[in-house]
Structure formats: C-alpha cells, structure tokens
Amino acid sequence: MSFIKGETGEWEVVIGIETHAQVVSNAKLFSGAATAFGAEPNTQVSLVDAAFPGMLPVINKHCVEQAVKTGLGLAAEINLVSVFDRKNYFYADLPAGYQISQYTRPVVGKGILTIDLPDGSTRDIGITRLHLEQDAGKSLHDQHPTQTYVDLNRSGIALMEIVSEPDLRSAEEAGAYVKKLRSILRYLGTCDGNMEEGSLRCDCNVSVRKPGAPYGTRCEIKNVNSIRFVMQAIEYEARRQVEVLEEGGTIRQETRLFDAGRGVTRPMRSKEEAHDYRYFPDPDLLPLELDPAWVEEIKRGLPELPDAKKARFISDYKLSAYEAGVLADEQASAEYYEAVAKGRDAKLAANWVMGDLFGALNKLGVDIASSPVKAGDLGALLDLISDNTISGRIAKDVFAEMLETGKQPGAIVEAKGLRQVTDTGAIEAAVDAVLAKEQGKVAEYRSGKDKLFGFFVGQVMKATQGKANPGLVNELLKKKLSG
Amino acid sequence: MTNLTDLGLAEARDGLLAKKFSARELADAHVKAVEASRPLNAYVVETPEKARAMAAESDQRIARGEARPLEGLPLAIKDLFCTEDVQTTAGSKILQGFKPPYESTVTGNLWRDGAVMLGKVNMDEFAMGSSNATCAFGCVENPWRRRGDNRPLVPGGSSGGSAAAVAARAALAATGTDTGGSIRQPASFCGIVGLKPTYGRCSRWGVVAFASSLDQAGPMTRSVRDAALMLKSMAGHDPKDSTSANVPVPDFEKALTGDIRGMKIGVPREYRLDGMPAEIEALWQRGIDWLKAAGATPVEVSLKLTKYALPVYYIIAPAEASSNLARYDGVRFGKRVNGDTLDDMYEATRAEGFGPEVRRRILIGTYVLSAGYYDAYYLKAQKVRALIAKDFDDAFQHCDALLTPTAPSAAFAIGDKSDDPIAMYLNDVFTVTVNLAGLPGISVPAGLSSDGLPLGLQVIGRAFDEETVLRVGGVLEQAAQFTAKPQFIAGAS
Numbered sequence: 001m002s003f004i005k006g007e008t009g010e011w012e013v014v015i016g017i018e019t020h021a022q023v024v025s026n027a028k029l030f031s032g033a034a035t036a037f038g039a040e041p042n043t044q045v046s047l048v049d050a051a052f053p054g055m056l057p058v059i060n061k062h063c064v065e066q067a068v069k070t071g072l073g074l075a076a077e078i079n080l081v082s083v084f085d086r087k088n089y090f091y092a093d094l095p096a097g098y099q100i101s102q103y104t105r106p107v108v109g110k111g112i113l114t115i116d117l118p119d120g121s122t123r124d125i126g127i128t129r130l131h132l133e134q135d136a137g138k139s140l141h142d143q144h145p146t147q148t149y150v151d152l153n154r155s156g157i158a159l160m161e162i163v164s165e166p167d168l169r170s171a172e173e174a175g176a177y178v179k180k181l182r183s184i185l186r187y188l189g190t191c192d193g194n195m196e197e198g199s200l201r202c203d204c205n206v207s208v209r210k211p212g213a214p215y216g217t218r219c220e221i222k223n224v225n226s227i228r229f230v231m232q233a234i235e236y237e238a239r240r241q242v243e244v245l246e247e248g249g250t251i252r253q254e255t256r257l258f259d260a261g262r263g264v265t266r267p268m269r270s271k272e273e274a275h276d277y278r279y280f281p282d283p284d285l286l287p288l289e290l291d292p293a294w295v296e297e298i299k300r301g302l303p304e305l306p307d308a309k310k311a312r313f314i315s316d317y318k319l320s321a322y323e324a325g326v327l328a329d330e331q332a333s334a335e336y337y338e339a340v341a342k343g344r345d346a347k348l349a350a351n352w353v354m355g356d357l358f359g360a361l362n363k364l365g366v367d368i369a370s371s372p373v374k375a376g377d378l379g380a381l382l383d384l385i386s387d388n389t390i391s392g393r394i395a396k397d398v399f400a401e402m403l404e405t406g407k408q409p410g411a412i413v414e415a416k417g418l419r420q421v422t423d424t425g426a427i428e429a430a431v432d433a434v435l436a437k438e439q440g441k442v443a444e445y446r447s448g449k450d451k452l453f454g455f456f457v458g459q460v461m462k463a464t465q466g467k468a469n470p471g472l473v474n475e476l477l478k479k480k481l482s483g
Numbered sequence: 484m485t486n487l488t489d490l491g492l493a494e495a496r497d498g499l500l501a502k503k504f505s506a507r508e509l510a511d512a513h514v515k516a517v518e519a520s521r522p523l524n525a526y527v528v529e530t531p532e533k534a535r536a537m538a539a540e541s542d543q544r545i546a547r548g549e550a551r552p553l554e555g556l557p558l559a560i561k562d563l564f565c566t567e568d569v570q571t572t573a574g575s576k577i578l579q580g581f582k583p584p585y586e587s588t589v590t591g592n593l594w595r596d597g598a599v600m601l602g603k604v605n606m607d608e609f610a611m612g613s614s615n616a617t618c619a620f621g622c623v624e625n626p627w628r629r630r631g632d633n634r635p636l637v638p639g640g641s642s643g644g645s646a647a648a649v650a651a652r653a654a655l656a657a658t659g660t661d662t663g664g665s666i667r668q669p670a671s672f673c674g675i676v677g678l679k680p681t682y683g684r685c686s687r688w689g690v691v692a693f694a695s696s697l698d699q700a701g702p703m704t705r706s707v708r709d710a711a712l713m714l715k716s717m718a719g720h721d722p723k724d725s726t727s728a729n730v731p732v733p734d735f736e737k738a739l740t741g742d743i744r745g746m747k748i749g750v751p752r753e754y755r756l757d758g759m760p761a762e763i764e765a766l767w768q769r770g771i772d773w774l775k776a777a778g779a780t781p782v783e784v785s786l787k788l789t790k791y792a793l794p795v796y797y798i799i800a801p802a803e804a805s806s807n808l809a810r811y812d813g814v815r816f817g818k819r820v821n822g823d824t825l826d827d828m829y830e831a832t833r834a835e836g837f838g839p840e841v842r843r844r845i846l847i848g849t850y851v852l853s854a855g856y857y858d859a860y861y862l863k864a865q866k867v868r869a870l871i872a873k874d875f876d877d878a879f880q881h882c883d884a885l886l887t888p889t890a891p892s893a894a895f896a897i898g899d900k901s902d903d904p905i906a907m908y909l910n911d912v913f914t915v916t917v918n919l920a921g922l923p924g925i926s927v928p929a930g931l932s933s934d935g936l937p938l939g940l941q942v943i944g945r946a947f948d949e950e951t952v953l954r955v956g957g958v959l960e961q962a963a964q965f966t967a968k969p970q971f972i973a974g975a976s
Contacts (some may be wrong), residue, residue, distance in 0.1 A: 047585060051810040052576065054565045054587060054689040056724050086806050088852070092825055097809020150814065150824070278852035280861060283803050285694035285725050 002170045006242045013238040015168035017352035021191035022199040023066045029158035030057030049156040051095035063158040066190040073188045077113025084285045085194045088278040093137035103279045104132035112300045115176040120321040126165030171234040206237045217251040229318045233258035317346035332368045339375035381409040421468045434459045487512035488652040492709040506555030510538035513557040520653035520973035523624045525644040528603040537599040551597035559654035562603040565689040571690040574606040576619045578817045587689025588721045589700045593660045596716040604644030608838045610693040614908035615643030617840040620723045626969035627652035630935035636894040639669030645703045646673035656704040662697045664914025667926035669940030671889035674928045678710040681947045682921035683728035686721030692807040694800035696746025697918045707957040712737035738950035739957045744778030748883030753789040771938045773962035784878040788871045796915040798864035801851040805848025873922040884955045889926040889939035923949045925956040928965040
C-alpha cells in the first residue's frame with residue numbers, strides 16, 4: 001500500500017476499474033454481421049445493427065460461451081439465469097436508441113483477480129460482475145465541416161464489461177490489475193486485449209481519503225486506452241483530488257476524460273453525462289438460461305491460467321517468483337519457455353529466454369510468436385553449451401547469428417568452426433606460447449599479482465579464437481603458473 | 484359466374500383447383516374491388532401489377548398440379564408488415580416512402596404458400612388506436628352504416644384497414660396484428676372473423692414493433708375456416724425471432740369438427756361491466772345458450788384482476804413503445820427534418836413525423852420507465868401482469884375455453900371519443916387481458932345491434948390451443964348464421 005503525501009498528511013487512493021473488453025467472435029452479439037477490425041465504414045452492418053423496422057436480436061451463443069469462459073477464468077460465480085436489458089438514450093451512432101446490456105442480472109457475478117506487484121508479492125482484487133453488452137457505432141466528426149458521419153461497423157459488437165471492487169490502492173496496482181486481466185483474457189482467447197485498437201478500454205473510478213476514513217467522492221475517468229495512461233490518469237487524478245481537498249474544496253462526482261497529450265484529466269461536458277437510461281428488460285429477448293452441464297464443459301476446457309502456470313514454474317523449474325511471473329504473463333512466452341526448458345537446465349533456459357531472447361525481440365520490435373529464433377533452435381543452442389561443444393560466450397555469437405539468419409545453431413557452429421577446443425595438447429601448446437611470450441607478466445604473477453590470471457586466460461582464448469574450453473584453460477594455466 | 488370477391492378463402496381455393504376460374508380472374512376481380520373500395524380509404528398502397536404477376540405464377544402452378552396451400556388467393560396486408568420494395572409506413576408519416584429491402588417472416592410465409600398480394604392496408608399510427616382515427620394517411624371508414632343514419636363509422640383499430648377491406652369484399656382476407664385487441668375489435672366492428680394467436684405462434688420478425696411482449700400477427704377473414712387455413716401458413720417457429728415458439732403447427736382446419744360436446748366453457752364474472760349495453764349482454768347470453776345447445780357446459784369463472792388489465796396494459800405497452808420507437812430518429816431511414824444540432828434534428832423529425840396519439844404514448848412510456856417511477860409503475864405493472872396470467876391459468880383449471888363479448892359496443896361514428904383517450908382505451912377492455920396473458924383469442928360475428936351494426940363474441944383459449952378456440956368459434960359461427968352484409972360492398976353498384 002502506498003500513500004500520497006499531502007500538506008495535511010497521508011492520503012489513501014481508492015480505485016475501482018470498469019473494463020470494456022471486446023469479445024473475440026467472428027459475429028456480433030445479436031446479429032450475424034462480421035466484426036473484423038479496420039474494414040471500410042459501414043461494410044459490416046446487418047439490418048439488425050442498423051435497427052431497421054421490425055428487426056430483432058438473436059443471441060450469439062459463442063459470445064455467451066466467451067463470457068462464461070472469462071467468468072470461470074476469474075473464479076467467478078456463473079449466473080445460470082441472466083437478463084438482457086435496454087439502456088435507452090439517443091445518439092446518432094446508437095441506431096436503435098437503446099443499447100442491449102445486462103443491468104440487474106449479469107451473466108457473471110463475484111470473482112477474484114490476483115495481481116502481481118513488482119516486489120514479487122500478490123494481492124487479491126475483487127471482481128464485482130461481468131456482463132455482456134453491445135458496442136455502439138462510431139461518430140466521425142472530422143470528415144465534414146458541419147456534419148457528422150456515422151460508421152456502424154462496431155455497432156452491435158459484443159463487449160464484456162468487467163467491474164472490479166474498489167480494492168485497488170495505487171496507480172501501480174491499477175496498472176497491475178489491467179495487465180493481469182489482459183493476460184487472463186488472452187490466455188482464454190476471449191479478448192485480444194489490444195488496447196490501441198480499442199479492444200480493451202478502461203473506466204477508472206478514483207477517490208481519495210484519509211487512512212481509515214470512509215470512501216471519498218469518486219470521479220470516473222472514461223475510456224483510457226493503455227496501461228501507461230491508466231497509471232498516469234490515476235496518479236494525476238488522485239493528486240488533483242488531494243489538492244482540491246487540502247485547499248478546503250470538495251470533490252464533485254463527475255465523469256472526466258484523460259488528456260494523454262497533456263497528462264491531465266478534465267471534466268466532460270455535463271450534458272454528456274446527464275442521462276436517465278430507463279433500463280428495462282428487453283422484451284425481444286427471453287432471459288438467458290445456461291445449462292449447468294454446458295458450463296461444466298466450458299470449465300473442463302479452460303487452459304492453465306497465468307497464476308497456476310506461475311506457481312508451477314516456481315515449483316517445477318525452481319524459478320524465482322519474478323521470473324515465473326514474467327514468463328507466465330503471456331501464453332506464447334510461457335509455451336516458448338517450456339519448450340526450451342524441457343529436459344534442460346531450466347534456470348539457464350530462463351536466463352536465455354528472459355535475457356537474450358526478450359532483449360533481442362524488444363530491439364526488433366516483434367512479438368514472440370514471430371521470433372526469428374524458434375524455441376527448438378534455442379534449445380539446441382543450450383544443448384551445445386551443456387555438452388561442451390561451445391562455450392557460453394561463443395553461444396552469444398551463435399545466437400546473434402541465429403537471430404540474423406534464422407539458421408540452426410549446429411550448422412552455424414560447424415560452418416564457422418566454432419567448436420570448442422578440448423584437445424589438452426592444443427590448449428597446452430597455446431598456454432605455453434602465451435607464457436613464453438609474456439615472461440615479465442608471469443614473474444609479476446608469481447610474485448603475488450594474482451589478478452593477472454584473468455589476463456593470461458584472455459590471451460589464451462584470444463590465441464584460440466575463443467574456442468578453447470575455458471575449464472581446461474583455467475586448469476592448465478593454474479598448473480603451469482604455480483609450477 | 485360466381486361473384487369472385489364474395490368467396491371465402493377455402494371456397495376460392497377449391498374453385499381454383501377445380502378450374503372454375505383462374506387465379507388471374509380472381510386477382511383481376513379483386514384489383515377492381517380494391518379500386519372501388521377507395522372511398523373507404525382502406526388501402527394505402529395498391530399493388531395491382533404484383534397481384535397479377537403472382538396470380539400468373541399461381542395459374543402456372545395450378546396447371547402443373549403444383550398448387551400450394553394458398554395458391555392464387557388475394558390478400559390485403561396490414562401496413563405494419565415489412566414488404567420487400569413495397570412502401571411500409573406503419574401508418575406513420577415518419578416512415579413515409581420507406582421501402583424495406585426485406586420481407587417479414589409472416590408475409591414471406593404467405594407468399595411461399597402461394598397467396599397473392601393486393602396491397603397494404605391502413606391502420607392506426609404504429610398500431611396505437613382502436614378506431615383508425617390516428618392514421619397518418621386519413622381515417623378508414625367502416626363499410627357498415629347504422630340503420631337510418633348515414634354518418635360514417637369507424638372500422639375499429641388498429642387493424643381497421645384490414646377489417647374494412649375484408650368486410651367490403653376488397654380482399655378475400657387480410658393480415659392483422661393485435662397488441663391489445665387490434666385484430667379482434669375491428670373484426671367485431673366490421674362483422675368479420677379475427678384471430679389473435681398465442682404469443683409466439685407467429686414470428687414478429689419484419690413486423691414493425693409497437694409493444695414487443697404483446698404484439699402478435701393473425702388472420703382476419705370472413706369465416707372461421709378461413710382463419711384456420713390462413714393461420715396455418717402464417718404460423719411457425721422462426722429462429723430470427725427469439726420469442727417465437729418452437730412448437731409444431733397443427734392442421735387447424737381439422738380442428739373444425741363442430742363437436743364441443745362435454746367441453747366446459749368459462750364465463751368470467753368480472754366481464755359483466757357496469758353500464759354495458761343490454762344488447763351486448765343479451766348477445767353474450769345467446770352465445771352461452773348456443774354453446775350449451777351444442778353440448779358444452781357453461782361454468783362461471785373468476786378473472787378477479789380484470790379491472791387492472793387496462794391500466795397495466797397502458798403502462799407496459801407505452802413503455803415498450805417508447806423504446807421501440809426511438810429508432811425513428813431521422814438518421815438512417817424514413818423522414819428527416821434537419822436541424823442545427825443533432826438534438827434539433829431529433830426534435831424536428833419526431834415532432835413532424837409522429838401524430839398526437841403516438842407522442843402521447845411515448846411520453847407515458849418514457850415517464851413510467853424513468854428513474855424514481857420505474858418501481859411504482861413499470862415493475863408493479865409487470866407483477867400484476869403475471870397475476871393476470873395466473874388468473875387465466877386458474878380459470879382454465881375449470882374450463883376449456885372462455886366466452887366473452889369482443890368489445891363493449893358496436894362501431895361508433897368517426898370523431899366520437901376522439902377527444903377522450905380514456906373512453907377510447909375502454910374499447911379494449913375485453914381484449915387486452917388476453918394479450919397480457921399471451922393467450923389465443925378469436926372474435927366471431929354473432930349478431931347485429933339494434934341499429935344494425937355487427938357485434939362479435941370472443942373465445943379465449945389456453946396457450947397454443949388455437950384448435951379449441953377455432954372449434955368453439957366454428958360452433959358459434961354455425962349457430963349465429965351471420966349472413967348480414969355491410970352497406971358498402973366494393974364494386975357493387
């Protein structure tokens with residue numbers, strides 16, 4: 001827990017997050033129209049999405065399955081009966097004049113999400129609910145000087161609104177929450193978590209209070225679309241509220257927007273939030289009833305989730321909590337790591353994946369799925385180290401070559417003649433040559449300058465183009481220098 | 484030759500198959516009758532070319548021996564059904580000129596079975612009305628007149644154009660929709676048969692929505708047999724409508740055995756309203772006697788929450804309508820009146836596009852759903868609605884069908900009750916309960932008022948038991964021998 005230091009002492013920040021996660025589905029929540037991102041405006045719109053007269057919604061079973069799967073992934077109660085309601089308001093990109101959502105009876109109830117903090121500790125954050133709802137279309141205000149254009153491609157796409165309890169206590173925790181939620185959604189394949197494309201958007205509810213005091217008045221920061229912005233927005237907003245309160249002011253409950261350019265939050269126009277949504281059950285849809293056997297079946301099909309994977313990595317591979325957390329964060333990384341670690345030195349594998357590989361991928365700007373070095377090849381490289389074919393140092397060069405050419409490590413070692421020299425005679429000759437050449441240094445060493453040992457190693461390695469087995473070099477040098 | 488426009492659906496079907504006349508002749512006779520019916524203002528769109536083209540195909544099919552169930556039978560379609568490339572307005576200016584690029588499931592089913600389209604018929608705006616006084620495109624006149632009184636009368640509503648067209652022989656039959664009585668009350672006012680099926684029996688897909696939990700399409704015909712025949716084609720599960728029931732569609736015509744011996748007919752005590760005209764009461768008693776004579780046993784039952792039905796209906800229906808009609812905003816189709824801002828455009832478009840009754844119901848519906856009023860109005864109404872349905876369940880423990888009057892009066896003059904919405908709403912007092920409970924009900928013409936206007940009796944059945952409703956309706960029809968015809972017959976000089 002961290003506090004904000006104000007003029008009047010410490011303040012506690014209280015945060016709850018509502019996340020809108022676009023469901024991975026080929027078709028919309030209540031129509032068969034396609035959902036691909038980036039299509040030409042109004043090309044993925046059915047008559048239902050455009051709310052033509054007499055058109056009726058029909059629930060997409062796959063979207064319900066995705067919501068249930070997500071609920072199970074959040075260890076949440078699945079409500080076997082839930083109800084779709086209409087949320088009524090007028091806007092040009094809301095064709096029916098109402099959004100179909102779930103108000104009093106959501107499909108998923110209370111659950112838990114465990115966040116990982118940088119010090120390796122974890123904290124359980126309550127999930128209040130998850131419900132299914134339709135997305136609205138998009139108003140384009142910049143296409144014409146006096147008119148607004150409307151793109152309905154997004155209209156009707158399925159969203160999961162996932163609401164947390166006000167359990168988060170810092171911007172850092174909020175960031176960890178969104179990061180973990182995104183990780184779980186990706187593991188489950190229920191949301192691609194792509195925040196830049198708007199597949200995952202956050203509304204952050206922020207208030208501050210003196211430790212132990214009742215909750216303060218909250219402000220909601222709408223539609224924040226990156227983890228960094230979530231943290232920045234909360235940080236700014238909390239400090240703003242502390243300032244207002246310490247100057248004797250009061251916080252007005254309001255909806256605010258985060259201005260990423262200036263790093264500040266500002267209030268939305270009051271007109272944008274003054275709604276009476278007149279929720280009522282949608283008479284076009286029957287209550288959604290789930291078969292418990294179907295829910296069980298979905299449960300059985302759940303993949304191993306990040307927390308379980310992390311725990312297994314710690315116990316099976318003896319990794320630190322930090323290493324396990326980093327490797328388990330993304331399913332693809334975890335799979336890659338396991339492919340490399342299987343039957344090998346797991347710690348060495350972790351070092352290579354998290355160090356050399358992640359570093360290289362970061363530099364290249366590609367994700368692990370499109371890594372030029374496949375897991376099998378990295379494993380083969382590790383094998384070459386452990387059977388003494390090459391040294392760890394040469395392995396770095398081989399790895400660089402692999403990144404560039406995609407060639408297999410064995411082939412690179414052979415082609416470049418990098419095979420480690422383990423022939424004692426050859427190494428001994430090199431050692432003798434170095435000692436003969438550097439007689440002055442040998443004398444200094446023998447008179448007590450121990451540090452020169454590294455120099456001799458370096459010279460021998462240089463003479464053998466780095467291919468001499470370092471263990472043998474050490475051994476021979478020690479023997480000869482002391483002799 | 485037989486008067487082709489005076490046939491029933493079943494007779495016309497038999498005549499076509501026996502090659503007594505062609506589908507083209509039948510269509511031509513009706514196209515002429517549609518033109519001749521213009522003084523009634525029943526049709527808002529006439530589709531003679533379509534009628535002739537469909538009839539031509541019917542003749543070919545009949546010649547090949549491939550006739551479909553409704554082959555060559557000319558129908559009028561209520562303007563609430565979306566019809567592909569044919570203007571569909573729901574009786575509202577806000578949809579003037581709107582030609583849907585799709586066909587409603589129900590009309591699609593009728594065309595699939597060979598029926599021929601004559602045109603779109605008038606209705607109260609968005610089906611909100613009981614007189615056709617709220618049509619955006621002028622009132623419909625009832626083809627009937629009071630004896631010794633030439634004032635034009637209302638056809639009832641909201642399916643007034645359907646009822647007037649069928650009564651005046653300007654269509655063999657018509658589709659209607661019924662949210663609170665909109666098939667049965669105009670059927671009663673115009674002396675025809677109107678059947679509201681069980682909620683979920685006919686798909687609502689492509690039917691402009693008024694109140695989604697109450698709306699149901701049904702046939703309006705000149706005989707009970709025709710209603711059975713037409714419902715068979717209209718009905719059926721539709722995966723595009725989540726509230727459409729996945730139940731088998733029986734051969735309704737086979738239910739018309741005329742045999743109701745041993746059946747118990749419930750007579751709900753609470754439907755004896757104070758101030759109900761004596762002749763309605765007398766007609767009801769006659770109906771009871773007819774059924775008794777046919778071997779059924781009348782039993783008194785109680786539907787104790789009847790008095791709450793109208794208030795409950797006038798909360799739930801407007802609530803749903805206020806939301807359903809939000810899509811008419813001038814943005815994507817229909818009328819648009821431009822404004823400086825989006826809100827200005829909404830306001831101007833909806834003020835010009837919607838008539839006073841529609842605006843009234845949107846306001847009522849918006850109010851009862853508002854924060855602070857939802858629990859007191861909408862939620863309470865839903866609870867009472869569930870209890871009303873339970874009342875019917877309890878009653879059906881003691882009987883197989885219920886018999887009631889269809890409406891508390893005969894047709895009234897155009898202009899009457901127009902300034903008093905509550906008096907107008909009372910027209911539906913015997914019919915709304917059925918919609919709230921989602922049950923099937925039929926109105927059968929059973930007699931004439933003292934001044935010569937038709938009066939209907941209503942038979943209500945258990946959910947998805949249209950067969951009993953039709954069987955009892957058929958017995959009433961047989962006993963009543965209702966042969967009177969309206970003063971206005973299309974094409975008769």
